[in-house]
Amino acid sequence: MSDAAAVSVLDDLRDEGVELDLLVAGLTERDWALDTPAAGWTISHQIAHLAWTDAASLLAATDADAFAGEVEKALAAPESFVDEGAEAGALLPVGELLSWWRDGREQLQVALREAPVGVRFPWYGPPMSVASMATGRLMETWAHGQDIADAVGVPREPTARLRHVARIGVRARDFAFGVRGLSAPGEEFRVELVGPGGELWAYGPEGAGQRVSGPALDFCLLVTQRAHRHDLALRAEGADADQWLDIAQAFAGPAGAGRAPKTQGA
Structure with a gap:
């Protein structure tokens, strides 16, 4: 991949993930069970959702046929499949959940940076370019990070991202x-x-x-x-x-x- 815009947003996605990682890495196991402003979601749910969506993005970027099966699951339960993914991940031990999220972020970065120029990946809506997928992941990382910051009462400095x-x-x-x-x-x-x-x-x-x-x-x-x-x-x-x-x-x-x-x- 050589598209400058895509490289730029991937760099920003990486940095957004690192910033959130620094926040959650300092939390106690008890903190992970804190409720966030999203009804029914703890901090564990928030990170589990990010890890789950990163995994879906990686699948879309590397195995379109397998991802089509995930789309069918989503269509069968459009109102609940996102919450179900977060709920399953939130049940993992904190260390395992954190490793899942970290590993998935890194694997997705590699897959998107190695993608051919002009490629478009299947998604739950219209197909996505590398830049679009990275931008979507950054948006979600920032938004769910805001819920986590609000839950622990930590102010965040807004950035150009x-x-x-x-x-x-x-x-x-x-x-x-x-x-x-x-x-x-x-x-x-x-x-x-x-x-x-x-x-x-x-x-x-x-x-x-x-x-x-x-x-x-x-x-x-x-x-x-x-x-x-x-x-x-x-x-x-x-x-x-x-x-x-x-x-x-x-x-x-x-x-x-x-x-x-x-x-x-x-």
Whole structure:
């Protein structure tokens, strides 16, 4: 693989995993049983989900026929197969679970870096390029890492890696409408986000009538459904943009329930 964009996101995926690994490596076995903001999921569930999805990604990248069987399982139980994977992994001893996650991350890195230029892998939705698969894994690593950080009360410093999460969130706009049975707006939105270093991340035409603006971190928390919009400093201009902020999601699958607002009276 020689695509510069794919190499860049793979580097960022690696770094995101290392940052989360440093956090969980310092936890006690008791900490792994702590509840996270995701209902019914402990820290063990969060890492088990990441390990399980890395394993699915590796299978998709290395054995398309075998992965097709996993897709059939998902289609047979679309509302529960993700939770079932996390539940099974969470039952493993902490050391075994941590090794599974670490080994899977490394194997996936190798498989994606060695993939031929232009290859597309099967997935639960449309086929994915190397860059798309790596970006999806980074988004999930960051989002589930946020749940873990919230569970143990550790603040995280936002990084420029959030650009990948924000981009998925913007690109998933029409999916967020469609998965709820709504027609997607016909026009592009303008999204202007302020990155962690004060830089502007802009998407869509400058003259768009429908606009969203605010901190990149807040947008990423919104589209990964880690915070309610009423707790975030995001602004919408236009009815369609306003509706989007109520339903946005960057992840595939059924519409998420989201998080309840922390702000009283919201």
